[in-house]
Amino acid sequence: MLSLALVAGAALLLPLELPGKGEPLPPPLPALLQIAVIALAVWLAQPWRVAIRGARGDISISMAIDVAAMLLFHPYIAALGSAIGTALYHLVGGPFTRQVVKEHRGPRALVRGVITFSAVALGSWAARMIRPAAGPIVFTSDWPALFVGISIRLLIRIVFYPLGMAALRQDPVWASLRREWERLPLIPFLLTTTLGGIAALIYQYQPAALVLLFGPLASTWFLSQEFHRMNRLLDTLEDKVADRTDQLAQTVRALERRLAESEALHAVDEAISTAIHPDEVLQVIARESVRVTGGSSALVTLLTPDGSRQFVRATHGEGMEAYVGLELPMEGNLTSLVLQTGKPHFSREPDRDPRLNQDLVRAGGWRDVIQAPIRTKNRTLGVLVVASRQPGRFDEQHLRLLTLLANQAGRLIESSELHAKAREVAVLEERNRLARELHDSVTQVLFGLTLNLESAVGLLDRKPEKARTLLTRSREMAGEALAEMRSLIFELRPAALQEKGLAMALSNHINLFRRRTGVEVNLTLSGDERLSPDVEFALYRVAQEALNNVAKHARARHVRVKLDLRPEEALLEVCDDGVGFDPTASARGASFGMIGMRERVSELKGSLEVISAPGQGTCIRARIPAASGGDPG
Numbered sequence: 001m002l003s004l005a006l007v008a009g010a011a012l013l014l015p016l017e018l019p020g021k022g023e024p025l026p027p028p029l030p031a032l033l034q035i036a037v038i039a040l041a042v043w044l045a046q047p048w049r050v051a052i053r054g055a056r057g058d059i060s061i062s063m064a065i066d067v068a069a070m071l072l073f074h075p076y077i078a079a080l081g082s083a084i085g086t087a088l089y090h091l092v093g094g095p096f097t098r099q100v101v102k103e104h105r106g107p108r109a110l111v112r113g114v115i116t117f118s119a120v121a122l123g124s125w126a127a128r129m130i131r132p133a134a135g136p137i138v139f140t141s142d143w144p145a146l147f148v149g150i151s152i153r154l155l156i157r158i159v160f161y162p163l164g165m166a167a168l169r170q171d172p173v174w175a176s177l178r179r180e181w182e183r184l185p186l187i188p189f190l191l192t193t194t195l196g197g198i199a200a201l202i203y204q205y206q207p208a209a210l211v212l213l214f215g216p217l218a219s220t221w222f223l224s225q226e227f228h229r230m231n232r233l234l235d236t237l238e239d240k241v242a243d244r245t246d247q248l249a250q251t252v253r254a255l256e257r258r259l260a261e262s263e264a265l266h267a268v269d270e271a272i273s274t275a276i277h278p279d280e281v282l283q284v285i286a287r288e289s290v291r292v293t294g295g296s297s298a299l300v301t302l303l304t305p306d307g308s309r310q311f312v313r314a315t316h317g318e319g320m321e322a323y324v325g326l327e328l329p330m331e332g333n334l335t336s337l338v339l340q341t342g343k344p345h346f347s348r349e350p351d352r353d354p355r356l357n358q359d360l361v362r363a364g365g366w367r368d369v370i371q372a373p374i375r376t377k378n379r380t381l382g383v384l385v386v387a388s389r390q391p392g393r394f395d396e397q398h399l400r401l402l403t404l405l406a407n408q409a410g411r412l413i414e415s416s417e418l419h420a421k422a423r424e425v426a427v428l429e430e431r432n433r434l435a436r437e438l439h440d441s442v443t444q445v446l447f448g449l450t451l452n453l454e455s456a457v458g459l460l461d462r463k464p465e466k467a468r469t470l471l472t473r474s475r476e477m478a479g480e481a482l483a484e485m486r487s488l489i490f491e492l493r494p495a496a497l498q499e500k501g502l503a504m505a506l507s508n509h510i511n512l513f514r515r516r517t518g519v520e521v522n523l524t525l526s527g528d529e530r531l532s533p534d535v536e537f538a539l540y541r542v543a544q545e546a547l548n549n550v551a552k553h554a555r556a557r558h559v560r561v562k563l564d565l566r567p568e569e570a571l572l573e574v575c576d577d578g579v580g581f582d583p584t585a586s587a588r589g590a591s592f593g594m595i596g597m598r599e600r601v602s603e604l605k606g607s608l609e610v611i612s613a614p615g616q617g618t619c620i621r622a623r624i625p626a627a628s629g630g631d632p633g
Contacts, residue, residue, distance in 0.1 A: 278416040282314035285384065285409050290316050292405075293398040295386040297364040300409065301328055301335055302374070302382035310335065310382070317387075319363050328357065335371065335383040342380050344372040344399050348392065367391045370399055372406040376414045384409060426596040449477040502536040502570075503528075506543055506563060517551050520558050527565030535624050538600040539563075539572045542608070545597050546574035546620045554578025554618060569626050575619035580612045597622070604628035 163173065286298040297317025301310050312326045330336055337355065338345050347353050347369040350361045356369065366387040374382040384406040388394065456470035503525050510521045531539075543561065550556050556578030564571040594610070597620070601608045606624035 278412060279313055281412050282409060283316070285405050285412075286314045286316035289384060289386050289402055289405050292401050293370075293386050293388075293394060295388040295393065297366075298384070298386045299323065299360075300374070300382060300384055302413070303339070303380075310339070313382070317364060323360060323363070335385065338371050338373050338383045339380050342373050342375060344370065344403060346370055346394065346399075350387065361387075365389045368393045370394045370402055372399065372402040374406045374409045374413065376410050381410055381413050422595045423599070446477075446481055449474050449481065452477065501530055502539060503563060503565070505536075505540055506561070509540070509544060509547070510561060513547050513551070519550065519556060521547075522558070522560050524560070524562045526563070529565040529567060529570075529626065531565065531570055531624075531626055532628070535570060535604055535626070535628055538604055538606075538624060539570060539622060541600055542597050542620070542622045543572060543574055545594075549594075549618075550574075550576050550578065554580075556617065567626060570624050572622045573619060575617065577617045580614050580616045580618050582614060583610050583612055 163176070282300045282302075286300050289298045290296065295317075297320050298315065299312050299320060300314040302313045303310055308330070310328045310330055312323050312328065315321060315324055328335055330339075347356060350356050350366040350369045351358070353361075353369075356366075360366070364387050366389070368388045368391055369385065371383050371385045373380050374384055384402060386394075386398075386402055452470045452474040456467040456474065459467040459470065507523060507525075510523050513519070514521055543563075547559070547561075550559055554576045556576035558577050560573070560575045562571070562573040562575075598608045601622050601624060604624045605628050606622060609621040609623075610618070611621070612618035
């Protein structure tokens with residue numbers, strides 16, 4: 001109530017201090033000081049805003065300053081200055097005060113009032129307009145105008161303003177009306193409007209209703225422009241967010257494709273390193289090609305070595321297993337076109353494509369097909385085919401992924417062929433070695449035995465003693481031949497390996513190696529685990545081949561052999577002090593014996609390590625899991 005009394009008193013006292021008709025307006029500074037006094041009085045008595053429907057402090061201050069402006073200056077100038085000042089506040093003062101005072105509403109309202117009515121005071125003073133002299137109140141015309149103006153202003157504030165805000169915000173009309181009514185400080189609004197209207201009537205301002213309407217309408221128009229600008233900014237922001245979201249979605253899809261590609265290539269590499277038969281890897285390639293492309297089925301066709309026939313070697317997808325082993329014609333179909341051109345191909349309508357096997361198309365429900373050639377450096381080996389039940393499923397990115405997998409298949413097949421040739425050559429080398437051993441040992445002994453027997457037969461009647469000596473020597477030679485034959489048979493599959501285990505068989509072979517080469521061999525045995533026959537035989541062959549390399553190439557004087565039989569794995573090391581070699585320089589021309597050792601170990605999921613350097617000897621280390629190769633013998 002104190003603040004209401006202060007506002008009312010100021011409204012009644014201030015006109016008495018103003019000049020009369022024909023006198024100039026007061027300078028701006030005293031007018032601003034008077035406005036500041038009213039604003040300060042209202043601000044110091046803020047409790048009334050809580051009692052009167054929770055009116056906010058900034059609304060109370062702005063209404064009090066509005067009354068003071070109408071009392072001090074011409075209402076037209078007051079309304080125009082209010083509109084200009086509001087615009088200046090939103091353009092200049094608002095951003096500044098938001099940064100400085102943050103959420104403190106009182107200082108923000110005070111800054112707004114100073115900016116607004118500085119424009120009023122300066123405009124009035126510059127125009128040097130003369131206020132009309134005071135006169136009697138005319139009840140017949142001015143009072144109805146006052147109440148009409150108040151009613152219209154109230155109607156604008158509680159009806160048209162909420163409707164306009166609802167349209168700008170695109171809110172429900174009734175919700176917007178209710179929200180604005182709950183926020184409106186009705187009693188202060190009516191009080192300040194009435195005081196302003198009375199001030200206009202006291203000084204015979206015409207027309208009062210228009211003056212009272214102009215300020216709210218100008219403010220509402222400015223707010224509508226602000227909301228339009230904010231809506232445009234919001235629309236622009238939404239468009240930018242949508243564009244950015246699309247870009248991020250495209251990036252995510254690209255990353256997902258790259259990840260799927262990496263996972264597929266890793267799966268194929270892992271299959272290549274662990275699979276025993278190439279068809280197992282081809283099966284993995286068919287499966288991964290379906291996964292990374294989003295297809296429904298896939299098949300891998302390969303040519304025979306002579307290139308005259310084409311067979312399905314691996315499939316993936318529902319109902320495709322029955323077509324493994326199917327022979328496809330070499331002419332007149334889509335795979336033959338890919339084989340001839342060496343280029344990938346799309347088939348967008350496979351059910352109408354006569355070049356496709358329609359049994360496969362119907363079995364898989366194919367609606368879109370892509371095919372990529374399986375190639376090596378200089379020839380095409382087969383075709384990788386992926387199909388989808390969804391029309392138009394595949395694009396250039398899918399074709400690129402399929403080509404990568406087809407290239408992996410090509411490298412696998414080429415490597416498999418090289419390994420097969422290496423195995424054949426290794427077998428031939430082993431046969432030649434055995435033939436040389438037979439020729440150098442057993443054959444020579446048997447030839448000498450034959451000569452001794454022939455001589456003994458000729459001397460049997462004439463020189464029986466000499467014949468008896470020859471027969472005795474022949475018997476010794478036959479024993480030597482038998483021992484050599486047993487040694488060769490032992491190297492092929494030593495009986496001691498099956499009967500007494502790897503340690504005893506390896507010890508026997510090292511003893512034979514010492515007698516044959518004269519090289520000193522030190523054998524270290526640890527552990528007494530019995531391994532599966534396949535593991536023991538593989539380690540025996542690795543040791544045998546390593547010792548053969550020592551005899552042929554190393555020119556070593558000492559060899560150290562270590563066999564460690566653990567429950568989880570078996571470890572074999574064969575190290576010499578020979579001339580050594582550079583493993584990296586010799587990788588391309590690696591001996592078939594070395595290739596054979598690696599294949600034997602890798603087939604049992606083991607590893608072979610070759611450590612050597614020129615002049616520093618060679619060490620071969622083989623590790624094989626004890627669980628490989630089945631149960632121990």
